[in-house]
Amino acid sequence: xxxxDKKRSFDLAVLRRVLAFARPYRERLYLSIALAIVLAVxxxxxxxLIEYTLRNPVANKLPxxxxxxxxxxxxxxxxETGLRFYFSFLTSWLGQAVVKDLRTTTYKKVLGLNLRQFDxxxxxxxxxxxxxDIERINDIFSDGLIPILADLLSIVCVLAYMxxxxxxxxxxxxxxxxxxxxxxxxxxxxxxxxxxxxxxxVSELNAFVQEHLTGMYIVQAxxxxxxxxxxxxxxxxxxxxxxxxxIFAYSVFFPVVEIILATSTGLIVWFVAHxxxxxxxxxSFILCLNLLFxxxxxxxxxxxxxQMGLISSERVFRVLDNDDYTRDTGTFAPTEVRGELEFxxxxxxxxxxxPVLKDVSFRVPPGxxxxxxxxTGSGKTTIISLLNRLYEAGSGAIRVDGVPVDEWQxxxxxxxxxVVLQDVFLFSxxxxxxxxxxxxxxxxxxxEEAARLIxxxxxxxxxxxxxxxxxxxxxATLSLxxxxxxxxxxxLLYNPAILVLDEAxxxxxxxxxGLIEHAIQTLVAGRTSIIIAHRLxxxxxxxxxxxxxxxxVKETGTHGELLRHSGxxxxxxxxxxxRKINSTxxx
Numbered sequence: 001x002x003x004x005d006k007k008r009s010f011d012l013a014v015l016r017r018v019l020a021f022a023r024p025y026r027e028r029l030y031l032s033i034a035l036a037i038v039l040a041v042x043x044x045x046x047x048x049l050i051e052y053t054l055r056n057p058v059a060n061k062l063p064x065x066x067x068x069x070x071x072x073x074x075x076x077x078x079x080e081t082g083l084r085f086y087f088s089f090l091t092s093w094l095g096q097a098v099v100k101d102l103r104t105t106t107y108k109k110v111l112g113l114n115l116r117q118f119d120x121x122x123x124x125x126x127x128x129x130x131x132x133d134i135e136r137i138n139d140i141f142s143d144g145l146i147p148i149l150a151d152l153l154s155i156v157c158v159l160a161y162m163x164x165x166x167x168x169x170x171x172x173x174x175x176x177x178x179x180x181x182x183x184x185x186x187x188x189x190x191x192x193x194x195x196x197x198x199x200x201x202v203s204e205l206n207a208f209v210q211e212h213l214t215g216m217y218i219v220q221a222x223x224x225x226x227x228x229x230x231x232x233x234x235x236x237x238x239x240x241x242x243x244x245x246x247i248f249a250y251s252v253f254f255p256v257v258e259i260i261l262a263t264s265t266g267l268i269v270w271f272v273a274h275x276x277x278x279x280x281x282x283x284s285f286i287l288c289l290n291l292l293f294x295x296x297x298x299x300x301x302x303x304x305x306x307q308m309g310l311i312s313s314e315r316v317f318r319v320l321d322n323d324d325y326t327r328d329t330g331t332f333a334p335t336e337v338r339g340e341l342e343f344x345x346x347x348x349x350x351x352x353x354x355p356v357l358k359d360v361s362f363r364v365p366p367g368x369x370x371x372x373x374x375x376t377g378s379g380k381t382t383i384i385s386l387l388n389r390l391y392e393a394g395s396g397a398i399r400v401d402g403v404p405v406d407e408w409q410x411x412x413x414x415x416x417x418x419v420v421l422q423d424v425f426l427f428s429x430x431x432x433x434x435x436x437x438x439x440x441x442x443x444x445x446x447x448e449e450a451a452r453l454i455x456x457x458x459x460x461x462x463x464x465x466x467x468x469x470x471x472x473x474x475x476a477t478l479s480l481x482x483x484x485x486x487x488x489x490x491x492l493l494y495n496p497a498i499l500v501l502d503e504a505x506x507x508x509x510x511x512x513x514g515l516i517e518h519a520i521q522t523l524v525a526g527r528t529s530i531i532i533a534h535r536l537x538x539x540x541x542x543x544x545x546x547x548x549x550x551x552x553v554k555e556t557g558t559h560g561e562l563l564r565h566s567g568x569x570x571x572x573x574x575x576x577x578x579r580k581i582n583s584t585x586x587x
Contacts, residue, residue, distance in 0.1 A: 040153030095141030144306030418496030426475030
């Protein structure tokens, strides 16, 4: 465990990074600090006015004096209220501006992370980082750093006034303060630990709920509701216990502050017997004690708000400091791409101990189709991820048009490698937005033309609203075949030089099956294609077939060549495809 000094230094380092995001708004930051100083100077003015009123009432015309003092009090109160309103608005505005910029920076970082990070990090945890944790950073400005500065300065100004008015009485009032300092320290430490527990519990809750809402079909299909509910209750109990621990600390601290305030007030009353203390001093000091204890009551709370913001900032900066992202250092960006593709002795593993691809080599000439077949887990889908650099190859080289993929500009590479996955993901939004991905360069005419080529235009028009039909998250209102056909249109709109297609293995209705066959032929025509093939017709039409088993290339060749060879592919064909043919014939 870090020492307190190290912890404090670390917090200051995090705070400096947060303040760096306020640089574009430095004028407002400086103005808020200036307002904090002005408001601190204003703090002892009202006690001083009351002291002045009570000090020499006989030496002045009392009615005139009271009128003047009342007018001064009202004017001062209006001015102070206006400044406090603007100060509160300014610090909150500054916090929200920093949150907006930091959230944009964090989300941009998340978009660039290597997919390996998403394999290791629950989606709910990343959601907490980019939403909840960043929102907490607003509190650093609105309820933390600058308000704490304002409160500390007001305490200094009040004490300065008290010492200038009566040093002895001030020292008497401060007798209980060491107890308050000790109580504040233990309160801060106790609540800080609770905040750590609360934030971790919130992150776990988000991750758990996100994961189980996504996988609700499995939970219900296997009647696992009670078991999963028990897990949820355990996480939820930790969240409750952490909050109760924090509430207990608050429940102890604030009564202690009230007791100390009452003690200080009692000491003033005891000191009234001193013959040299007038009523003006006594009254103003009682007011000053309230002005001292009001910020002292909340400073510990505000410090914990600040600490909570720093804890959240630290978690956000862990995302920003993550160096496992796809580095876009390439400069190759040709205007025309032929589509030649080569894997040269490529090996890869999601971790060092379990290689997925082992020394894989193949070449696809421009315009040809390569079908990849193999058992589940043989590494077929991994090839897709390596080609467009969603993962980086462990060894070997991947080349497009003879140029290693890491020398390509990342946007150019991915724009020329179209991917249609088996598990099609559709976003919440219109059909049009899902097809164009909100690319303003793609016109409605192009969308409709591509839909006609795939054979989906009439189907889309039959949907309520046509191309404006609102697709639910993950395309829940559409069938698997319809979702895949929409993804074909999306790929066609972006017109990639290389197409990578992972055919669906699930059962698809007869109408969609025919449309998919037609769509695949439309998509692969004239472009380099890699198809993770599950349909016999697709495999037979391929120019080459690559047979993978346990990450290794077993055979390559055409359908006829591989059957004549009577090797691994022939056995695979007999086990999988002839069984399908026999099962279809028996229907």
